[in-house]
Amino acid sequence: MGQSGQRRVAPERIAACLFDLDGVLTSTAVQHMAAWKQTFDAFLREREGTNFAPFTEDDYLEYVDGRPRADGVRQFLASRGISLPEGQHDDPPDADTIRGVGNRKNETLQTIIREHGVTPYPGSVRYLEAVRGAGLTIGVVTSSENGASVLDAAGLSQFVQARVDGLVITEQNLRGKPEPDSFLAGARALGVAPAEAAVFEDALAGVQAGRAGGFGWVVGVDRTHQADELRAHGADVVVQDLADLLVADR
Numbered sequence: 001m002g003q004s005g006q007r008r009v010a011p012e013r014i015a016a017c018l019f020d021l022d023g024v025l026t027s028t029a030v031q032h033m034a035a036w037k038q039t040f041d042a043f044l045r046e047r048e049g050t051n052f053a054p055f056t057e058d059d060y061l062e063y064v065d066g067r068p069r070a071d072g073v074r075q076f077l078a079s080r081g082i083s084l085p086e087g088q089h090d091d092p093p094d095a096d097t098i099r100g101v102g103n104r105k106n107e108t109l110q111t112i113i114r115e116h117g118v119t120p121y122p123g124s125v126r127y128l129e130a131v132r133g134a135g136l137t138i139g140v141v142t143s144s145e146n147g148a149s150v151l152d153a154a155g156l157s158q159f160v161q162a163r164v165d166g167l168v169i170t171e172q173n174l175r176g177k178p179e180p181d182s183f184l185a186g187a188r189a190l191g192v193a194p195a196e197a198a199v200f201e202d203a204l205a206g207v208q209a210g211r212a213g214g215f216g217w218v219v220g221v222d223r224t225h226q227a228d229e230l231r232a233h234g235a236d237v238v239v240q241d242l243a244d245l246l247v248a249d250r
């Protein structure tokens with residue numbers, strides 16, 4: 001299907017679409033947040049006693065959402081005046097290091113995913129089909145080290161021509177979102193300039209990365225009532241669901 005005579009899936013200058021995963025294509029952002037809450041609340045309770053101030057959704061959206069695992073731990077603990085030694089990537093989950101706390105959360109996340117499964121947003125699947133049908137290329141750019149398994153579990157790997165995930169970010173020593181490096185790597189992998197690529201993101205750090213990289217179209221996906229913040233951090237347009245983009249004239 002060409003784009004002439006059809007509603008466009010994206011502005012004409014766009015040849016490639018780079019999708020964040022958790023919260024954009026799949027509903028796993030909710031599972032990440034639940035795993036972080038369990039992990040941080042247990043950590044704070046042990047450190048500060050039963051009067052500890054719990055980890056909130058606002059904490060998640062500001063310090064953790066969209067960022068690589070260790071960056072999320074470091075940022076959130078810093079907001080509470082706590083610093084831990086960095087540790088090593090494969091620290092055991094009971095280590096009181098940045099990496100250990102992150103790996104604790106990963107164990108919890110994997111249990112939650114095993115119990116509840118992974119669901120793609122139906123509107124996102126429809127949009128992916130339309131993007132593919134319109135002849136645009138598709139990449140996934142996620143900070144998550146679980147990116148490949150989540151895409152597989154959601155049945156979405158068939159759409160993806162390039163994947164930059166948390167493991168690639170570590171291997172290639174890229175700076176995490178809100179820096180643009182991972183999206184720039186995604187555009188390189190698809191052979192397009194940033195101006196020819198669109199970024200689809202639900203996280204403030206993610207739209208910020210899209211803006212910082214000079215991407216041609218930054219779409220904020222508002223899953224948590226933060227449309228104004230998404231715009232303020234760099235979204236050109238904000239939708240509730242990717243399928244909303246299929247009805248808009250442009």
Ligand SMILES: O=P(O)(O)OC[C@H]1O[C@@H](O)[C@H](O)[C@@H](O)[C@@H]1O
Pocket residue numbers: 021022029032033064065066067068069072106142143144145146147166203
């Ligand atoms: O711990 P993982 O699976 O490597 O994920 C890192 C981050 O990946 C992002 O996609 C999520 O928005 C964050 O919530 C998550 O913390």
